[in-house]
Amino acid sequence: MPNVAEIIREHVTLDVKCVDRLYLNGYIPRLQSEGGVVAFLRQAGARAVPSPAIFGTITDAFKARLRAWCERRQIPWIDFPKGERKDDIVQKYRDRFPAASGVVLVGVAQERAWGWASSKTQRGRWVHFTWRRKSVCVNHYYIYVLDPEWGPAFIKVCGYAPYALKLCLNGHEWAKRQLRHRRIRFTALDNGFLDCADPAALHEICHRLDARDVEAFFTRWLARLPLPLTAAQQAAGFPYRLSILQMEVSRTQVFDRPVRGREFFEEIIRDNLDLGRPSRVQLLFTRRITRATPGRFQTRVVTHGVAPSVHVEYKRCHIKQYFKEERALRTETTFNDTYDFGVGRGLSNFRYLRTLGQHINTRLLETEQTAHDCGLARAQLADLVLPTHTATGLPAPALKFGQPRAMALLGALCRFACAPEGVTNGRLRPVVAQLLGVPDGAYTARHMGYDLRRLVRKGLLGRVPGRLCYSLTPLGRRVALFLTKVHARVLRPGLQMLDTHIVAQAPPRLRTLFIALDAATDSLIEEARLAA
Incomplete structure (x- = not known):
């Protein structure tokens, strides 16, 4: 069986480094503080007293406006059943969607979110409201779209103040769209690539993806969709801004034959389980870890049925290796909190996080290859x-x-x-x-x-x-x-096998051969009449 270094060096037909899943937060900066909330309510209600009833009016008006917008365009409106996977439901609508781009459907689900809650204090004619953050269970509106540049994506809108948005995009789907624009043939591997007629062009496209492409998507759909705050309110000092909630940076290496992927994981699993180490071992990144550092730092090998995967955890960051569609090795670093690496969540850090994720992926792969090609002169x-x-x-x-x-x-x-x-x-x-x-x-x-x-x-x-x-x-x-x-x-x-004091029901083959060699050597010495 070839070792890991040989498998990667000799049996990989396509190597793709690309941002995979992007989960972004759209927030209104001035609605993140109590002072900003008061200023917004005074401006929106044109009153000296910032009444919370204004938020209720905005919430109701947004739902009515979005529902009417969908009815005019004959866009399906569904309530997601609790406990069912939304993607499975939406995929049926995507398969029947006739246009190249547009809104596929709007789905409603009740979920928890952080919202603003008020407390009223009244003394005679004097009324005062104080505001605090509170976990609330409110309607969220999932707007599933097909974007001309990003393909399938969704925007989740919270119907409760401070009206946060969530965007879910996929870098591989963006790359597929760019290849189609250039008329370059490729074969998809789920949300990746099995082959490409021009690997160099694919590499250039994946490397070109940056924060500007994300902002362009956001701007395009902000202009088309009804949102809780009107365009006038956003222009009056309450615009949305994007931050990174989760970012997956992947490297996909396609094998010439599926058996090579299984051989890779057999060797990796063996290294993590029998090299004098426990099944969960510490893995250090470039960040310093002390006793006060929260989170887990470990490697896990998981085998679900016949699909093994390797998981590496650092604080809230996660690296996963798995056998994608029985054809490719996917190495994927997921940033769940950018502050684990000393940078903020701003979209301006997109390029830095992508470079860091690829560096982590490469370092892990190089270490695995060194472990299987480490002979000394x-x-x-x-x-x-x-x-x-x-x-x-x-x-x-x-x-x-x-x-x-x-x-x-x-x-x-x-x-x-x-x-x-x-x-x-x-x-x-x-x-x-x-x-x-x-x-x-x-x-x-x-x-x-x-x-x-x-x-x-x-x-x-x-x-x-x-x-x-x-x-x-x-x-x-x-x-x-x-x-x-x-x-x-x-x-x-080997020494354990040779030890005759260790009783074995079936003597190890090495011991049997050594005893035979010892007996033959004794016989040779005796025949030479050299025995004492």
């Missing part, structure tokens, strides 16, 4: 296990293969294989102690400091400029994975 192995000197003459103590402390150190580095930076004394030491099977206090910071110097001088770690931490070098990643694999998969089980 004889000279590299000799430099590692023997005492040497650095180019500046500093002594580099040996890392002796098989020595418990050296193997625990290399095994601990495997936990940081996906971390381009951020290996510190404090983070690495408890992992080494755990693999040694000793209390944290028995493997001290002084011991860790000595081992870190060894790793740096052997070229396995590099110092991060301006920070008190190290990054795992490409050589370090290769050495850690190779020697840990040899120790965990060859040396340790």
